[in-house]
Amino acid sequence: MTSGPAISLALAVEAGDWGDAGAIEALAETALAAAVRDLSEREGQPFPDIEPEVSLVLADDAMMADINGQWRNQPKPTNVLSFPAFPLVPGGQPGPMLGDIILARGTIEREAQELNKPVEEHVAHLIVHGFLHLFGYDHIENNDAEKMEAIETRILTSLGLSDPYGDTEPV
Known part of the structure; x- marks a missing residue:
């Protein structure tokens, strides 16, 4: 198996008790590498010749809640938000800056507890989820959601993590 294209990660701890930033960065790099490899090999996703960059903001x-209120008119926290640098559809050629993924610590901790899974596993899932949004994957319509969830499941399975949706069959 080839290693696939590489991604440059810029990590910013902006707010919240995230603990060891180095451990989060290593987790993110592993999750992003698996996602890049999968999209490249299984989905035929092109990548630029230079290493594209993803910004991961820990909040x-x-x-x-402030960001969600400003950009989505929903002034409440959510687990992950993604902001593509440029609009992209799955399979489209991305530029050198892919975009931003923002994670909310408190929401993620609560959800991980409710799901009875380690916080790190939930963080890995949300990084992959946010990364797919940067490439134009969405889950508004059922058929799009099924596709996105199947890709997420396949990527997480490649990392030895569980299916976050419980019953999704990887495609």
Whole structure:
């Protein structure tokens, strides 16, 4: 198996108790590498010749509520938000800057507890989920959601992590 294209990661801890930033960065790099490899090999996703960059912002619930209110008119925290640098459809050629993925620590901790899974596993899932949004994958329509969830499941399975949706069959 080839290693696939590489991604440059810029990590910013903006708010919240995230603990060891180096461990989060390593987790993100592993999750992104698996996602890049999968999209390249299984979905035929092109990547630029230079290493494209992803910005990962670690926030708390208050910061996330502010961002969510400003950009989505929903002034409440959510687990992950993605902001593509440029509009992209699955299979489209991305530029050198892919975009931003923002995570909210408190929401992620609560969800991980409810799902009875380690926080790190939930963080990995949300990084992959956010990364797919940067490439134009969405889950508004059922058929799009099924496709996106199947790709997420396949990527997470390649990392030895569980199916976040419980019953999704990887495609």
